[in-house]
Amino acid sequence: MDKDTPRNHHDLGGVSKFMCEAVDTTPHALTDFDKQVDAIRAILGAKGIMTVDELRRGIESIPEADYHRLSYYRRWVRSMTGILLQKGVVTEAELRAALEAG
Amino acid sequence: MFAPGTAVRVKNDWPETRGPAHIRTPHYLRGMTGTVVRHLGSFRNPEDLAFARPAAERALYHVRFAQPAVWGEGRPGDELQVEIFEHWLDPA
Amino acid sequence: MTIVETDGERLLVALRSVLATKGIASAAEIAERIAITDRASPGQGARMVAKAWTDPAYRSRLLEDGSKAAEELGIPMRGMPPLGVLENTAEVHNLVVCTLCSCYPRAVLGYPPFWYKSAAYRARAVRDPRGLLAEEWNTVLPDNVRLRVVDSTADYRWMVLPLRPAGTEGWDESRLASIVREGDMIGVTIPLVA
Numbered sequence: 001m002d003k004d005t006p007r008n009h010h011d012l013g014g015v016s017k018f019m020c021e022a023v024d025t026t027p028h029a030l031t032d033f034d035k036q037v038d039a040i041r042a043i044l045g046a047k048g049i050m051t052v053d054e055l056r057r058g059i060e061s062i063p064e065a066d067y068h069r070l071s072y073y074r075r076w077v078r079s080m081t082g083i084l085l086q087k088g089v090v091t092e093a094e095l096r097a098a099l100e101a102g
Numbered sequence: 103m104f105a106p107g108t109a110v111r112v113k114n115d116w117p118e119t120r121g122p123a124h125i126r127t128p129h130y131l132r133g134m135t136g137t138v139v140r141h142l143g144s145f146r147n148p149e150d151l152a153f154a155r156p157a158a159e160r161a162l163y164h165v166r167f168a169q170p171a172v173w174g175e176g177r178p179g180d181e182l183q184v185e186i187f188e189h190w191l192d193p194a
Numbered sequence: 195m196t197i198v199e200t201d202g203e204r205l206l207v208a209l210r211s212v213l214a215t216k217g218i219a220s221a222a223e224i225a226e227r228i229a230i231t232d233r234a235s236p237g238q239g240a241r242m243v244a245k246a247w248t249d250p251a252y253r254s255r256l257l258e259d260g261s262k263a264a265e266e267l268g269i270p271m272r273g274m275p276p277l278g279v280l281e282n283t284a285e286v287h288n289l290v291v292c293t294l295c296s297c298y299p300r301a302v303l304g305y306p307p308f309w310y311k312s313a314a315y316r317a318r319a320v321r322d323p324r325g326l327l328a329e330e331w332n333t334v335l336p337d338n339v340r341l342r343v344v345d346s347t348a349d350y351r352w353m354v355l356p357l358r359p360a361g362t363e364g365w366d367e368s369r370l371a372s373i374v375r376e377g378d379m380i381g382v383t384i385p386l387v388a
Contacts, residue, residue, distance in 0.1 A: 006119050007129035013293035013345065014130050014173060018317035023330045028308035033203060038305070039227035040209070043219045046273070056295055057124040057152035066199075072296070072311050074202035081205055082198045087154065090212050092197055098208035099200065126347045128293055130320065143276070145349040162348050169343075173321055179340045182320060185348035 009064040037073040041080060050083055058083045104163060108138045109194035112165075112186060117149075124152030127190045131182075135194045136167040142185060161188040234304040238269050239353055240374035242279075242302070244367040247358040256355065257281055264302050274301040278350045280342075282357045282381075287335050289327070289343045289381035290352045291319035297346035299353045303379060310380065320345055331382045354381045361387040 002016045012018065030038075044050040058079030059067070067075065084090045104110060114133035117123040126148050142162045150157035166183045169176035198205070213219040242264060246253040256263040260277030271277065277299055280288035292298065293316045298306035309315050309330075318326040323343050327333040335341060344352050356378045362370060377383035 003130055005129045005132065006116050008118050008125075011129045011294060012313055012316040013128045014321035015313075015317045018313045019322065021314035021317070023309050023312055023314045023318070023326070025309045025330050030305055033206060035228045035231070036210070036224055037206060038231065039224045040213065040219055042227050042231070043223055047218065049218065051151050051154075053124060053148045053151035054154065056148075057122075059295065060124065061122070068313065070202070072308075077202045077205050077209070078198050081209060084209075085198070089218070090209070090216075094212045094215075095197055095205075095208050098211040099197075099204060102204065102207045102211065126294060128320075128345060128347060130293075142278075142348075142350060148348070162350075166342075169341075176321070177324065177341070180323070181340060181342040182345060183342055184345045185350060187348065 008060055009067060010060045034073045037076050037080075041076060044080070044084075049089060050080065050087070054083045055079050103141070103161065104138045104188070104191065104193075106138055106140050109135060110138055110163075110165060110186075110191040111135045111194040113190050113192060115190075122153075124149055127186055128184065130172060131167065131184060131186070134167055134172055136165040136182075136184075139164040139166050139183060147187065147189075162186070163188065163191065165191070231300075231305070234269075234301060236303050236374075236376035236379065237371070238264070238267070239299070239303045239376075239379045240371040241267055241367070242269075243355055243374045243379065244371035246355055247362075247370055248367055253355075260302075260353070269302055271301055275349055275351045277302060278352045279355050280344060280352055280381075281355045284357070285338070286340050286342050287381065287384075288352075288354045289319060289323050289341060290346065290354060291316060291343060292346040293317070293320055294345075294347060297351060299351035301351070302353060303376060307376060307380075319343055327382055331377065333383050353379045355379075356381075356385050359385050359387050 059075050062075060112131045112134050117125055142164055144159040144161050146157040147160050162185055164183055165186045166181050169180035170178055246256050256279050260279040261271045264277055265271050282288055296306055296311040320343050323341050346352055373385050378385045
């Protein structure tokens with residue numbers, strides 16, 4: 001039985017839906033993708049461009065189904081991109097151009 | 103300032119329901135009563151940092167809760183210990 | 195579909211390109227950052243534990259100020275979140291989780307394990323820690339030991355100082371460090387003497 005609260009979907013402590021879910025305890029090596037995302041986040045933090053709090057807020061705003069479907073670092077990329085767009089650090093036009101070129 | 107050993111109650115408040123918010127007080131502790139273990143220092147309020155707003159430093163406490171009291175299940179004696187900001191705590 | 199919903203791998207490539215063009219994050223900076231992050235590993239934490247087991251004064255310093263104690267052993271902590279060390283005793287066993295995201299003592303232990311970041315771990319650790327430890331790690335605590343679950347919600351990062359197991363009398367620090375695993379410093383396992 002869940003506590004009957006208006007919790008956000010990232011606030012997972014004790015949530016019934018996951019109480020019977022097995023934990024995959026096998027080792028998972030980080031991919032190049034993972035490490036690059038992690039590194040960019042650290043650089044943005046070190047340069048005062050984006051805080052870890054903003055990253056978290058962005059992750060928490062990912063709709064519930066996507067939140068659970070996306071891998072950990074894919075959530076980060078989605079959040080980081082959204083935050084950087086919101087703050088005007090990058091523009092959608094710039095990203096679209098890069099996507100087309102890439 | 104809460105001294106170690108002080109009984110405190112976590113506010114049963116839900117800012118998430120009033121608009122975009124970034125809250126670091128877990129849902130399962132809201133309205134629960136615990137005991138202050140120690141003052142961990144003062145840190146800038148993540149609720150504001152998350153929106154790039156000016157963020158004042160707030161006192162942070164380690165607060166201990168009894169497991170069975172929080173969940174209505176669990177082994178007596180087992181505990182939860184969680185970092186909670188001062189503005190989320192009232193004397194119990 | 196909004197632009198942020200673009201496939202993550204493609205989005206990363208585009209983001210890298212734009213950030214490089216703007217001088218925010220070059221390929222060299224990214225590579226350097228990865229190299230720095232890769233240097234942290236559970237081995238660092240194991241050295242701290244081994245020293246605490248053999249040197250009571252270090253143990254006190256470790257419990258008092260984890261960051262300073264880590265730096266004593268050459269682990270870079272400048273600019274990193276404060277490290278808190280949770281002492282396991284005969285009466286209390288600590289277990290660390292971050293139910294809200296994945297906060298982890300990365301500066302000391304390196305990247306968090308995959309399972310630590312999972313919804314299942316985050317949900318179960320605070321509500322059924324004994325069941326979780328028994329089912330997933332075969333870790334069963336003695337009846338008289340209290341289990342304390344530490345949910346990392348704010349600025350501190352937490353690691354566990356496990357109890358030194360019996361059968362290790364006379365071991366040097368290096369040998370002691372070799373039996374301290376990542377899971378022992380999160381609290382899902384207890385150090386084993388092979």
